[in-house]
Amino acid sequence: xxxxxxxxxxxxxxxxxxxxxxxxxxxxxxxxxxxxxxxxxxxxxxxxxxxxxxxxxxxxxxxxxxxxxxxxxxxxxxxxxxxxxxxxxxxxxxxxxxxxxxxxxxxxxxxxxxxxxxxxxxxxxxxxxxxxxxxxxxxxxxxxxxxxxxxxxxxxxxxxxxxxxxxxxxxxxxxxxxxxxxxxxxxxxxxxxxxxxxxxxxxxxxxxxxxxxxxxxxxxxxxxxxxxxxxxxxxxxxxxxxxxxxxxxxxxxxxxxxxxxxxxxxxxxxxxxxxxxxxxxxxxxxxxxxxxxxxxxxxxxxxxxxxxxxx
Amino acid sequence: xxxxxxxxxxxxxxxxxxxxxxxxxxxxxxxxxxxxxxxxxxxxxxxxxxxxxxxxxxxxxxxxxxxxxxxxxxxxxxxxxxxxxxxxxxxxxxxxxxxxxxxxxxxxxxxxxxxxxxxxxxxxxxxxxxxxxxxxxxxxxxxxxxxxxxxxxxxxxxxxxxxxxxxxxxxxxxxxxxxxxxxxxxxxxxxxxxxxxxxxxxxxxxxxxxxxxxxxxxxxxxxxxxxxxxxxxxxxxxxxxxxxxxxxxxxxxxxxxxxxxxxxxxxxxxxxxxxxxxxxxxxxxxxxxxxxxxxxxxxxxxxxxxxxxxxxxxxxxxxxxxxxxxxxxxxxxxxxxxxxxxxxxxxxxxxxxxxxxxxxxxxxxxxxxxxxxxxxxxxxxxxxxxxxxxxxxxxxx
Ligand SMILES: [Zn+2]
Numbered sequence: 131x132x133x134x135x136x137x138x139x140x141x142x143x144x145x146x147x148x149x150x151x152x153x154x155x156x157x158x159x160x161x162x163x164x165x166x167x168x169x170x171x172x173x174x175x176x177x178x179x180x181x182x183x184x185x186x187x188x189x190x191x192x193x194x195x196x197x198x199x200x201x202x203x204x205x206x207x208x209x210x211x212x213x214x215x216x217x218x219x220x221x222x223x224x225x226x227x228x229x230x231x232x233x234x235x236x237x238x239x240x241x242x243x244x245x246x247x248x249x250x251x252x253x254x255x256x257x258x259x260x261x262x263x264x265x266x267x268x269x270x271x272x273x274x275x276x277x278x279x280x281x282x283x284x285x286x287x288x289x290x291x292x293x294x295x296x297x298x299x300x301x302x303x304x305x306x307x308x309x310x311x312x313x314x315x316x317x318x319x320x321x322x323x324x325x326x327x328x329x330x331x332x333x334x335x336x337x338x339x340x341x342x343x344x345x346x347x348x349x350x351x352x353x354x355x356x357x358x359x360x361x362x363x364x365x366x367x368x369x370x371x372x373x374x375x376x377x378x379x380x381x382x383x384x385x386x387x388x389x390x391x392x393x394x395x396x397x398x399x400x401x402x403x404x405x406x407x408x409x410x411x412x413x414x415x416x417x418x419x420x421x422x423x424x425x426x427x428x429x430x431x432x433x434x435x436x437x438x439x440x441x
Numbered sequence: 442x443x444x445x446x447x448x449x450x451x452x453x454x455x456x457x458x459x460x461x462x463x464x465x466x467x468x469x470x471x472x473x474x475x476x477x478x479x480x481x482x483x484x485x486x487x488x489x490x491x492x493x494x495x496x497x498x499x500x501x502x503x504x505x506x507x508x509x510x511x512x513x514x515x516x517x518x519x520x521x522x523x524x525x526x527x528x529x530x531x532x533x534x535x536x537x538x539x540x541x542x543x544x545x546x547x548x549x550x551x552x553x554x555x556x557x558x559x560x561x562x563x564x565x566x567x568x569x570x571x572x573x574x575x576x577x578x579x580x581x582x583x584x585x586x587x588x589x590x591x592x593x594x595x596x597x598x599x600x601x602x603x604x605x606x607x608x609x610x611x612x613x614x615x616x617x618x619x620x621x622x623x624x625x626x627x628x629x630x631x632x633x634x635x636x637x638x639x640x641x642x643x644x645x646x647x648x649x650x651x652x653x654x655x656x657x658x659x660x661x662x663x664x665x666x667x668x669x670x671x672x673x674x675x676x677x678x679x680x681x682x683x684x685x686x687x688x689x690x691x692x693x694x695x696x697x698x699x700x701x702x703x704x705x706x707x708x709x710x711x712x713x714x715x716x717x718x719x720x721x722x723x724x725x726x727x728x729x730x731x732x733x734x735x736x737x738x739x740x741x742x743x744x745x746x747x748x749x750x751x752x753x754x755x756x757x758x759x760x761x762x763x764x765x766x767x768x769x770x771x772x773x774x775x776x777x778x779x780x781x782x783x784x785x786x787x788x789x790x791x792x793x794x795x796x797x798x799x800x801x802x803x804x805x806x807x808x809x810x811x812x813x814x815x816x817x818x819x820x821x822x823x824x825x826x827x828x829x830x831x832x833x834x835x836x837x838x
Contacts, residue, residue: 196655196702224700228744
């Protein structure tokens with residue numbers, strides 16, 4: 131009897147896996163994406179072969195996100211978990227532990243050239259007590275479109291590894307989407323080229339645009355650090371205001387994920403008008419101007435251009 | 442990306458850090474009050490060695506701050522709150538912080554007032570509620586460590602058994618029941634720095650029980666919970682009603698998850714309820730084998746919480762699965778009959794160990810948190826009752 135049960139369950143495993151690999155009507159692959167931008171990439175690559183759960187949704191801040199037990203349940207049931215890596219998701223380690231997930235956790239920044247954090251004003255031995263260890267690198271790699279293409283390739287590879295039967299589909303989807311990314315990349319470059327060089331310094335709330343700066347040649351200054359978790363000190367804000375007054379910045383923006391108060395204060399003290407909202411670490415809601423990654427890049431560059439040409 | 446400080450100085454900081462010889466150190470301390478005597482003991486959780494004993498005016502309930510640098514000894518019958526420096530502090534490097542370890546000491550500052558009850562820490566602003574006056578004293582942990590007095594006071598309309606939470610520039614405090622001040626509060630009132638009321642009262646009859654988890658605060662009411670969070674510099678408060686599928690009951694004690702965002706509340710005498718305010722099904726009821734004595738969350742292994750039941754068992758709850766997944770017999774039965782302040786076990790988690798006080802046997806039981814097996818007992822004179830644990834690992838330079 132025992133042997134028979136064992137045999138039966140072994141059979142059912144074989145049956146399940148053969149359905150999984152052979153049939154197009156198989157259960158969709160369960161994919162968990164850590165935040166909205168990765169979720170958009172995953173949907174573009176996975177199409178209807180995947181069932182997507184995005185942990186940190188639109189306008190959500192992954193730096194300070196608090197995962198719930200329901201997130202741990204999603205994670206435990208996932209076939210593939212897609213994350214940014216480079217310490218972007220502060221919650222990741224505890225969530226992986228709590229969920230005991232057996233899925234492969236794929237860091238999509240693998241293969242990009244990470245930018246070193248140049249600066250750490252809340253560094254070692256500071257009395258402020260607000261510093262945190264965010265690792266050596268700036269995690270916001272998705273702010274350059276050539277990096278986004280690496281994310282997309284990594285996603286296709288991860289999906290192929292988990293669902294070989296769908297691999298051709300994933301590769302074709304990735305290729306089509308990459309072509310759209312290339313077109314958007316050219317658009318951003320052209321837009322930046324049309325901005326006079328001496329006007330290419332702008333201010334945002336937190337340090338999320340390092341890769342954008344590196345790829346496209348704008349300079350971003352921010353009162354808050356790489357993570358929104360570390361608050362700006364009064365001295366940081368004073369130094370930034372001085373820099374703006376010295377006429378080094380031509381526009382100032384709020385971000386969808388951070389409290390606008392600090393940016394509004396700097397705007398008020400320097401007389402520069404807030405030029406709109408940039409989407410840094412999260413997409414907008416579906417009815418907003420940045421509900422997909424490509425729309426986010428379009429929205430950000432046109433917002434920047436409009437504010438600078440109006441200044 | 443130029444974030445105001447030069448790359449050169451950042452490089453020199455990195456170089457200095459890598460040259461320094463760092464040593465990893467772990468320290469955990471238990472602070473244990475007695476059920477009948479006016480004393481708090483400080484014990485090394487790893488060796489069981491008693492480090493110090495502090496006399497208080499009356500038997501104390503203990504609250505540790507979020508940072509673990511201070512332990513508040515609330516003496517309801519002594520009309521005072523004493524503060525102990527735990528002696529363990531962490532530098533500012535997140536998980537891999539620096540640790541500094543000194544002797545624990547009673548601080549040269551106390552907060553006097555009639556019948557202190559609840560202590561709530563929110564980001565280092567600690568609100569002490571004095572039932573006998575209906576007053577809140579808000580203290581800043583960093584100031585308290587330097588022996589400085591309360592930074593501000595907020596008065597409610599009348600003496601009552603209440604609670605308050607400091608939230609940035611605002612204070613959330615209970616609104617007493619005017620007709621029957623002996624009964625539980627009827628809501629939450631928000632005041633700003635100037636003491637002016639902000640918005641209407643947030644109705645919450647039979648208010649008792651409060652906890653925070655991440656950026657959320659939950660407050661238990663007769664028919665559900667108030668969920669408060671800071672939004673654009675102001676408190677935003679929503680009501681989360683109990684699910685209609687729950688049996689009749691309510692929470693009167695809440696604890697907040699660490700690492701995962703959820704709340705655990707009592708619900709009737711023999712159950713607890715897992716509350717996930719963001720989920721569609723926000724409430725999951727977990728029945729217990731007998732009546733409940735005490736419950737805590739595991740601040741290190743986010744997946745677990747523990748409930749001590751009157752049959753002498755420590756029950757381990759898997760908060761992801763929403764069920765009890767292990768039980769361990771630790772003590773003789775402790776009946777819940779009789780007064781709430783009878784000597785009964787309490788639980789604390791100290792690193793890799795779960796500690797359970799056994800006041801009638803004068804010991805602290807210790808349990809290995811990874812294997813969920815008993816390890817050595819720690820003997821403590823008298824009736825060890827309330828306990829808190831502080832500590833962690835870090836580097837010493
Ligand atoms: Zn960011």
